[in-house]
Amino acid sequence: MNKKISVVIVAAGSGSRFGDPLPKQYHQIGDKTLLRHCVEAFMCFCPPGQIQVVYNPDHQSYLDAALGELVCLHGLRPAVTGGQTRQQSVISGLRALKDAAPDHVLIHDAARPGIDPEVITRVLAALDNCDGAIPGITVTDTIKQCDGAGHIIRTIPRETLMAAQTPQGFRFQTILAAHEKFAGQEMTDDASLLEQLGVAVKCVAGSHRNDKVTRRDDLSRVGAHFIDEPAAPQARPHPEDQELSNMPGMTSEEFRNGTGFDVHRFAPGDACMLCGISVPHHARLEGHSDADVGLHALTDAILGAIAAGDIGQHFPPSDPQWKGAASDQFLKHAAGLVKKRGGRIVNVDVTLICERPKIGPHTMAMRQAVADILAIDIDRVNVKATTSERLGFTGREEGIAAQASASIALPIRSS
Incomplete structure (x- = not known):
């Protein structure tokens, strides 16, 4: 409770x-x-x-x-x-x-x-x-x-x-x-x-x-x-970065960024699925799937980074097979598309916009859940929250919005 x-x-x-x-x-x-x-x-x-x-x-x-x-x-x-x-x-x-x-x-x-x-x-x-x-x-x-x-x-x-x-x-x-x-x-x-x-x-x-x-x-x-601290000295390459740069036939990488945005209204219930975990609340989020607004926004961000459309094209809400589906499978699908292209997810960032439930106590668990879904280190995942200062539908506590960004590295193959 x-x-x-x-x-x-x-x-x-x-x-x-x-x-x-x-x-x-x-x-x-x-x-x-x-x-x-x-x-x-x-x-x-x-x-x-x-x-x-x-x-x-x-x-x-x-x-x-x-x-x-x-x-x-x-x-x-x-x-x-x-x-x-x-x-x-x-x-x-x-x-x-x-x-x-x-x-x-x-x-x-x-x-x-x-x-x-x-x-x-x-x-x-x-x-x-x-x-x-x-x-x-x-x-x-x-x-x-x-x-x-x-x-x-x-x-x-x-x-x-x-x-x-x-x-x-x-x-x-x-x-x-x-x-x-x-x-x-x-x-x-x-x-x-x-x-x-x-x-x-x-x-x-x-x-x-x-x-x-x-x-x-x-x-x-x-x-x-x-005040923002000055930039730190160049760090050593992450092990994943080093491993990819040593792959045969790869001369360099190109980096792409994608963004995503999603909203879901509240409905009667006792918990919300947010970034892969269940957060107790006096309402749930309404949607065709489990309505995990954070994972939906992040899925769109990854799809956007590789120019692969949006979540609705891959998982149409009109298709009954996705009714009540867990949103982690949408995110896994997007990550799989990156992997098929020989790419990797550099980092992701999710912002949840709501008055309640309070997100701060759950951010570490959310980061770990997203990291597990994407099979990346937790230090490549950030989850944070903000309010809309009591303005708009989120300010009236009618629902939750989320925005996300993702940075993707794709290989440039030598000719």
């Missing part, structure tokens, strides 16, 4: 250490404020109506400029007032979410705009087996404990140390009860409350991209993560 996820984003601080009249959460990286970056990151995992921002009402004009249209047009929950301390602000956000009745809640600091989907996914996955989970990164510096006079008392083994990050994830009722119990006793993070109760909290891998903005000069450091 899918868990209902809510998010508390703490943005009530004045940022006294930041050293600027404008609070740090309202400074921009690129064309978005730190707070906006955070909100949009979580919109890939839950509806805007499940995201609760906690703010300082003295910053109302800044908040309206940063998030105004997300509240008016996309249903972001109106921000609630925080307190003098972080813990007071978090409990304000948790209490405001009672009406949403989430199973799990993620608590995130607005000063960490670089949160990436992989970290969120790892935290949520860990909550399947524990009451709390936090992301952390290993400590690489040697840590010394000193007394009040600055004298070293001991060296702390760093092998067991982790620097905590957010979002910290919890079962909602567990963390709400903990905050209520320890109200007024300020602690450095939310996991500390569960530690006081003897509740196990798991630490999963965080990301250096998820650094915290504390002082003004942190903006450029954290902002650098949002």
Whole structure:
């Protein structure tokens, strides 16, 4: 069963250490404020109506400029007032979410705009087996404990140390009860409350991209993560590439690209087939086959790359033999046509466009399923998701769209 996820984003601080009249959460990286970056990151995992921002009402004009249209047009929950301390602000956000009745809640600091989907996914996955989970990164510096006079008392083994990050994830009722119990006793993070109760909290891998903005000069450091890194040095050829280039009679390859697009409407059901796996949902996708919109788009992309028409020409929907058929056989057929021509699939990329179900927790399984169908390495497969910002039929949750691209290498035979 899918868990209902809510998010508390703490943005009530004045940022006294930041050293600027404008609070740090309202400074921009690129064309978005730190707070906006955070909100949009979580919109890939839950509806805007499940995201609760906690703010300082003295910053109302800044908040309206940063998030105004997300509240008016996309249903972001109106921000609630925080307190003098972080813990007071978090409990304000948790209490405001009672009406949403989430199973799990993620608590995130607005000063960490670089949160990436992989970290969120790892935290949520860990909550399947524990009451709390936090992301952390290993400590690489040697840590010394000193007394009040600055004298070293001991060296702390760093092998067991982790620097905590957010979002910290919890079962909602567990963390709400903990905050209520320890109200007024300020602690450095939310996991500390569960530690006081003897509740196990798991630490999963965080990301250096998820650094915290504390002082003004942190903006450029954290902002650098949002800029594309320079191209890496030329890598060694993939084993498949090397093997093909050594085949007799082959002097070189030509590379071709193809694209595909598909849509399917929702119908009554309890799961959707997406990129080769069944994703629990309150509806299914309607179609003559199993309506796997991701595999259909990808099939068309591969067929397009080799100029072999489209999926409807190879598997006509008017043909009853394809009624209810598994879409993996369509994709295998397209891959087989590439192989018959002595070619190979270099890489494929699929984008699923929908509000729900949430795709992020399933992308790794989808990548593996597609890789298995195409008989290629998983590092040649990418699956991602986006929303249409509540616009159009996908925004109204009437169905799902998918677009895909495929890169194909075909041999140029020597004369």
